[in-house]
Amino acid sequence: MLELFVAMVKEEWRVHSTMFGSISFALFPILIFWIAFMGSFLLPLMRHSLPAGELSLVLHANYLMLGFMVGAFGLLGAEVMNRRFGQASLLAYSARSLPLSERFIFANFVVKDTLYYFVLWVLPLALGFLLASPFIGVPVTLPLLLSLTLTLSFLSGLCAVFFLSSVYSRSKPVLAAILVILAGAAGAIALLTGQDPARFFPPLMLFNAFSWLNFVLSCAAIVILFVVSIWLFTPETADSTKHYPDVLTPLTKKLSFFPTPPLAAKDLIDMYRSGGMVGQTLFSFAIPLVVIWFFLSLLTGYLPSYGVLLEFAIVTGIIASTMYTWLTMFDTFGAYACLPISVRTLIKSKIASFSVLQLIPVVFVALAALLSGQALYLLPAVVLCLSVSFYSLGITVWLTGLSPSVLVYNVKVMVTYLVLIGIVLLILSAVAFAAPFAALGAVILFAPAAFFARLGFAKWEACEQPGF
Numbered sequence: 001m002l003e004l005f006v007a008m009v010k011e012e013w014r015v016h017s018t019m020f021g022s023i024s025f026a027l028f029p030i031l032i033f034w035i036a037f038m039g040s041f042l043l044p045l046m047r048h049s050l051p052a053g054e055l056s057l058v059l060h061a062n063y064l065m066l067g068f069m070v071g072a073f074g075l076l077g078a079e080v081m082n083r084r085f086g087q088a089s090l091l092a093y094s095a096r097s098l099p100l101s102e103r104f105i106f107a108n109f110v111v112k113d114t115l116y117y118f119v120l121w122v123l124p125l126a127l128g129f130l131l132a133s134p135f136i137g138v139p140v141t142l143p144l145l146l147s148l149t150l151t152l153s154f155l156s157g158l159c160a161v162f163f164l165s166s167v168y169s170r171s172k173p174v175l176a177a178i179l180v181i182l183a184g185a186a187g188a189i190a191l192l193t194g195q196d197p198a199r200f201f202p203p204l205m206l207f208n209a210f211s212w213l214n215f216v217l218s219c220a221a222i223v224i225l226f227v228v229s230i231w232l233f234t235p236e237t238a239d240s241t242k243h244y245p246d247v248l249t250p251l252t253k254k255l256s257f258f259p260t261p262p263l264a265a266k267d268l269i270d271m272y273r274s275g276g277m278v279g280q281t282l283f284s285f286a287i288p289l290v291v292i293w294f295f296l297s298l299l300t301g302y303l304p305s306y307g308v309l310l311e312f313a314i315v316t317g318i319i320a321s322t323m324y325t326w327l328t329m330f331d332t333f334g335a336y337a338c339l340p341i342s343v344r345t346l347i348k349s350k351i352a353s354f355s356v357l358q359l360i361p362v363v364f365v366a367l368a369a370l371l372s373g374q375a376l377y378l379l380p381a382v383v384l385c386l387s388v389s390f391y392s393l394g395i396t397v398w399l400t401g402l403s404p405s406v407l408v409y410n411v412k413v414m415v416t417y418l419v420l421i422g423i424v425l426l427i428l429s430a431v432a433f434a435a436p437f438a439a440l441g442a443v444i445l446f447a448p449a450a451f452f453a454r455l456g457f458a459k460w461e462a463c464e465q466p467g468f
Contacts, residue, residue: 004105008112027411029124036128040136056146060153060204061295063122067157068288069322070117107230114158120409122147122154145207152203152218159225161287166232186294198294255352263341263349267327268356281360285323289316289364303433309374310432310439313365313381314425317388320361324354324393325404333402344457347397351453354393361385380439384432387442388425394449394456395420401460 013025043055126147133143167175186197198204202218251265258264292315296308303311327350336346365385369378396404399413424445432439 004100004108005112008108009115012112012116025409028409028414029120031411031414032121032124033128036125037132038128040129040132040138043136043138056207057198057204057295057298059146059150060201060207061198061292063150063153064157064201064203064291065288066117066121067154067159068161068291070113070158103230103233106233110162110226110230114155117158118151118154122151126150145210149203149207152206152222153201155222156201156203156218159222159229162229163225163232164287166229169234170232196294196298198291198298255356258349258352258355260345260349260352263346264352264356267331267349267353270331271326285319285360286364288319293368304436306374306377306436307433309369309372309377309381310384310436311429312368313384314388314428314432316361316365317385318392318421318425320358320385320389321392321396323357323360324350324396326357327353328402329405331402343402343461343463347402347453347457347460350402351393351397358386358389361389377436380432380436384428384439384442387445388428390449391424391445392421394452397456398452398459399456401456401463 126143129146130140130143132138133140164175164178167178189195189197189200193200202214202221206214206218247269248262248265251268252261255261255264289312293308293312296312296315299311300308333343333346362382362385365381366378369375369381374381395417399417428439428442431441
């Protein structure tokens with residue numbers, strides 16, 4: 001297992017370093033470290049507006065979310081075990097030619113990806129806070145404990161979604177039953193204790209009051225979920241033949257108001273037939289947003305009554321912008337190179353498909369407004385969500401073209417993205433909290449979104465696209 005694991009780690013490095021350079025890729029964890037180190041010096045100032053306990057809650061929620069966003073291995077299993085990047089066959093495909101079981105290879109792949117994200121995201125932040133702790137008067141034990149609990153938060157989110165996505169690949173009714181049970185358990189906890197269920201998140205409880213029993217239980221839950229998920233994994237075989245009715249023609253007619261109706265229809269059909277439209281919505285969008293709502297609701301004492309809804313709308317917009325990655329992850333330009341289709345046309349088709357998918361975040365924000373009793377602020381919340389989503393999309397198109405899922409680890413791209421998004425989010429949050437209906441002015445973001453998208457069309461039209 002070690003030999004295959006090491007080979008997969010090398011392969012991951014070579015794939016990314018080939019795409020945007022070894023130095024740029026290696027600098028990414030250093031960037032996260034530097035952000036964490038410098039951000040630690042702001043903690044004494046932030047404590048005046050947000051207590052340390054709430055800051056730790058936000059951190060744990062963020063790393064739980066990171067685990068959620070990367071943990072849907074069960075959903076991506078078929079693609080991973082075949083060709084992960086378009087036509088580029090990886091070691092995970094070797095079960096077809098070597099005497100290795102698909103489950104064994106996939107277990108190595110999951111462990112490799114877990115370590116990959118841990119080294120890139122979790123470890124640098126922990127080291128940055130650890131090295132800054134002597135300068136801000138924080139005991140060294142605190143960053144060490146935080147490193148442990150953030151790691152457990154990340155692994156909890158990853159293994160939970162891995163388990164749920166594996167169940168989804170086996171039986172959708174069973175998954176529905178599990179989600180109903182979990183929702184019932186959360187409701188029961190809220191009724192019996194009178195507290196938000198997020199307060200009982202094991203890594204957060206471990207951080208607030210360390211105990212070996214809680215530590216062992218947290219680790220045991222992660223291990224059990226991981227083992228069961230691997231056991232449930234069932235890759236699709238290539239011998240089965242599927243027959244579908246013609247839906248391209250009618251869907252193309254319905255999307256006739258888009259610039260490239262056939263390409264937009266193809267994207268939506270591909271997502272639906274692969275299970276991506278349902279699976280990605282559930283595991284990369286719905287479940288993370290439900291958890292975000294639970295954690296944001298803990299900040300009601302520090303935000304205006306409508307603040308949680310508007311902050312939720314902003315976060316939903318950021319997550320909704322990742323739907324562009326859903327559309328481009330397994331669809332490279334190489335497949336279109338022999339057709340009279342330009343890069344500009346293909347990107348426009350992805351944007352059109354992205355626009356259709358924005359119905360999903362609108363529904364989520366509307367449900368949040370109605371269920372929280374903040375229906376009065378539904379319109380500014382929806383405007384905030386869509387404005388942030390399309391603004392983020394415009395920047396993503398400009399910076400990454402058709403490869404948003406891999407170019408994110410380019411340090412220059414990441415810094416530019418964080419600066420352009422971060423400044424806007426700070427301004428929007430301040431304006432929305434001061435006057436909620438002033439958030440309607442966020443529609444102005446559609447202008448820079450279109451500007452960045454046009455820059456992206458020209459930039460990527462002039463670049464040679466990868467052929468694999």
